[in-house]
Structure formats: structure tokens, C-alpha cells
Amino acid sequence: MKKAEDRRQNQECGTEPRFQTSDFRLQTFRTLLPFALFALALVALQLGLRAAGREYCLTQLTMSLYYAIVVIGLCLVMGYAGQVSLGHGAFFAIGGYTAAVLTTHDFTRYGTSGWAAGMKAAHVLTARDDLYGNPILTASPGAAFCAAMLVTLAIAGLIGYPALRLKGHYLAMATLGFGLIINKIVVGTALFGAADGINGVPEWRLAPGLTVSGRSALRVENYYLAGGLVLALLVLLRNLILSRVGRALQAIHDREAAAGAMGINTAAYKLRAFVLSALLAAMAGVFFTHYTGGIGPSEASAFKSVRYVALAASGGMASLWGVTGMSTLLNYLSLRGLFGSYDNAVFGALLILIVSIAPEGPLKPLGQWLRKPFARSAVERRLEHGAA
């Protein structure tokens, strides 16, 4: 009796979902709709740019999509687990540099040993020509990718385990300090090309007809590759967030002590979220490095890490769509050089403005504002109905 009354009240106030939960097909449709729209937007953008004869813009768009992967991963740590990380630029660099070193470093002098022959047979090492046509023996991009993931896994676990026991300011500083150490090591080591970075990273043949490469002939293909990767990750993360793990992370975000009291192993969940997002950043770094054919120390700078945080904040932190959209857009504008020498200032100012005015991100309040007229008319309708 009581329940039925509640339900009627809810319906009157409009809090009850308008669709019955049994309407399974409609629900599936509503779930899939944003993903379909995203895919459509990717296609529309490419066709639009082709029609406008500005297909060269796809290059920066592809790079922005790779950067967006880092921000999406950061979104998991910041928006869902509620932990700040100012070291994600370092993970991007760890991934990119590992891949770059392994695919450009010449292993020829080990070429005669037995294990090198074995590695060659297993396609871990491949012989190819370098930029000047000299034959060299390097790791294959696939093997380098696996190595990059393993290295990132180890470092993220090693740094995350103690760091995530820290809170708020302490965690921010610890991750920032970690990022700076990686940056200094990269700049100060000859193996990593010091201040020049590493060039001549080969293209990565993922499958026949699917190559990560910056060649202009493969521009469209690479754009869809990056877009597809982002889409796949969004699907994965959406499922993760709606799972038991995601709910645990959100509980940690809302009130860590309460989450712990409910029996959630907060330290373990935080660490997993951190490591997963570090792996995403490193993966983006590997793809990015193969795409642009090189990587420089600026990718490991504190500014880059701060920029990822800014982008996550500007998208609303806990909104995968907002974060993806905003970070792709802003990075694209920045890569096109729209902000000129004020690039960093724009990101800094954006950070302050968005976080102080709309800590939930600008998209949510904007959406509410847009929906306002409709909401009011619904109330009015109901009033009329009540009067009649």
C-alpha cells in the first residue's frame, strides 16, 4: 500500500523513470545511443573535413584522440576513485620511450648469440633498415608494446602502492615529484636522446592493412584507428564503472572511511584504478610515438601532466563523454596552434575558471540549463492536468 503510494508520488514528481524497466529494447537502445553517436560524429567529421578539403586536420585530430586516452584513464582515477595524479604525463612518456628505445636501439651486436636467434624466430627482434638505409636489428613494435606495458605495470605498481596511502595534497605532490624524476631522467640520459628525444621510430603494422604510421597516405586509416581505440576503451570503462568495481571506486570517492567500513578494500581498489589508468596512458604513449615517429622530453614534463588534469577537470572528471569531448576539442585547438604563445596560460585559466565556477564540469550545468524550458513546461502541464 505504502509502496504504491510512494510510486504514485514519484510519478507525479517525475522522479520515476519514464520507461518501465521491463522495456529492455529501449534500454539497450539508450545505452548504445551515445556510442553510436560518437562513431557517427567521427565519421561525419572525417567526411566533413574531406568535403572541405582540409583532410590534413585529421593528423592533429588523431593526436588529440591519443591524448584523450590519457585523460580518459585519468578520469577513472580522479573522477571515480577520487585520487589526484599529477604524474600521468610520466606514464605516457614511459610507454612512448620504452617503445621508442626498443624499436630504434640496434641489437646487432647480440645478433650472433643463440637467444637473439630465438627472439628473431619469435618475431620479438626484427631486422630492418634505419633512416639512412643501414641494416639494424631492433625489437618489433608489438614486442616493444608488450615491454612498455610491463615496464609501466611495474613502475605504476611500485609508485602507486605507497603513494595511494597518501591523501589529497600529499598524493598530488608525490605524483608530481615522481613525474619530475622521470622527466629529469629522460632529459639527462643519452639512451633516451636527452633533450632531443628519440626520432626514427618505425611504423607499427598491427594487422594487414592496419598500420600505425604518420604517412599522409595512411591519415584516414590512422584517424579511424585512434577513434576506434577510444570508442573501445569507452565501452570497456563504461562497463567497468557500472560493475561492482566501479561502484566500489565511487564509494571511495564519496567517503573513503565509509567505503572501508562497508568492507571495500580501499587500498587495493585505488591501486588497481591507478595502475589501469597508468597502463592506458602508456598505451596512448606507444601509439602516439609510432604515429608521430618520435617522442621528446616535453611529453614527460610537469606541464603535460597538469594539462591532463586540466582536461579531465574541464570535462567534469566523472563524465566519460564530457572528458572525451572536451579533451579532444581543446587538444586539437592547442595542436592547431590556435592559442599561440598563450597556450599554457589558456589551460591554466581554463583550469581555474572551470573548477571554481563549475566543479562538476561545464557540460552538466549546461545540459540542465538547456533542459530547463522543457522541464518547466512539464510541470505546467501537470498543474493543468491537476486543475482539470
Place this chain on the structure above:
Amino acid sequence: MENTSLALQYLLSGVTKGSIYAVVAIGFNLIYSATGVLNFAQGEFVMLGGMVAITLAHYAPLPVAVAGAVVIVALLGGLLEVAFFRKLRRHSVLHLIIITIGLSIVLQEAALHLWDEKVRSLPYFTGNEVSSVKILGAAISPQVLWVLGTVAVMVISLQVFLKYTLPGRAMRACSSNPDAAMLAGINIPNMRTLSFALSAALGALAGCVISPITMTHYEMGAPLAIKGFAAAILGGLGNPMGAVAGGLLVGVLEAFAVSKLPAAYNDVAAFAVLLLVLFVRPHGLFGRPGGESVREH
């Protein structure tokens, strides 16, 4: 003999740098205890102090330029608090951190566009680049004495201010229990503004005295902030005297690291110590672990 004087030289250069880290750390502590915000833009105050003083020195005698720079940067610090943090009481720690980081970037970029990317410096307060004072066989610049003297005076007068004056005691009351302080008639928002202004003034003065030695550059703020934070953590957050010890420790460590490690890895030692301390003793070398607060931040 050679070795001891060399060691003394390293020690002195470490203490000089360390005293600046100590000032930054004290600035962190002042703002942190009054507002709960850890101001990542603390290093920018040091940079701005140096920059403004250098510009003013073109038009006024050095002491006036330094005083002017301190006042201007203090006003700016107070203004930042009024503009950004006064209204944001309901924001979480994460949001406040992000805002101070944003401020740090904007201040840095503003300095880049107001001045330029050139390295500049104030003239030596007494003597010049080559004049030196011999102490125990180690040759030191008189500017080092200026730095050490100024920092000592700053630290002592800050202690006197906090312990024996009404506004200082109000500020401490505000940090130990804001609600009780408010009931006792203390205007908490004004105290928070004062803490920002005071910490900006300290940073600016430090930026002036150090300028002839380390030079002033628009990018100098961020590394200073991080090492200052390392010092504050080492000493235990909220403990000004601990911050001084922590600052000197970081400075000396860095100076000796330079003699052992390749120059490119210079900062790695300081950051590694920061990480180590954070992981092993997050409450600092001199602090004690506090109870965990369940209160919403």
C-alpha cells in the same frame, strides 16, 4: 684541509639554497594552517618578488625597490585569496589543489608575457660578483650572508608575530579551531587573506635576496615550490620551525648530491628524498602521526 674547506663550501651553498626552501616551506605552512589549502603557487611569489624588484630597481634605489616588490606581491597574494578561495569553501581538496596549480601556471605565463624569458638579477646588495668573505677557509659571497641574515630575521620575526601579537595569535587560533575562533570574535576570512598576503610577502622578500645568486627567471617558481614542499613535509606540515630544519636539510642534501651525481640528475635527489619521506614518514621527521579525520574535507 683542502677537503674540509671544500665540504664547507658545499655546506654553505646548501644552507643558502636551503634557507630559501625554508622560506617557501614556511609560506606553505602559514597558508596551510590558516586555510587548509596547500598553495602550489607559493614558488611563483618568490619569482614575482624578484621580477618586480628588478623592474622597480630601474627607477628607485635598491631598498625601496625591494620594499615595493614585497608590498606589491603581498597585495597580490591577498587579492588571490579574496578572488578565488574566499568563495570556495565547499570545494573539495582536489578542486583547491587544481585551482592553485592553475594559478601557478597563469602567474608564470603572466610573468613570461609581462617580462620575457630572459634570466635577470638584482645587483649584489653589497660588493659585487667577485667580492668574497673568508670564513674558516671557505670563500663566500657577502650576498650569502645577506640571504642567511634576512631569512633568520624573517623566521624570528614571524615567530614573534605568531606568538606575541594579537593578529598572530588570532591566526593560530584560526588554524587550530576555526569554529571556536569565530565564536571568540575573530574574523576568519580576513585572517585567511592575511595568511596569503603574509606568505606572499615572505616569498617575495626571499626572491629579492636570492636574486643576485641564483638569478630570477619566470620558470623558477615551480621547482622552488616542490622543494619547499619537500621541506615542509620533512619538517611536518604546520610546523614552522620544522620547516626551517627541513629546508636546510633539502638544500644541503642537494648541494652534496651535485658533487656526487651527474649535473642532469641534480633535482632527482631532492625529489627522491621527497618521495621517500612521503612514503615512510608522511607526518614529517619531527611531527607525529595524527588521527585520521572522517570529516568531509
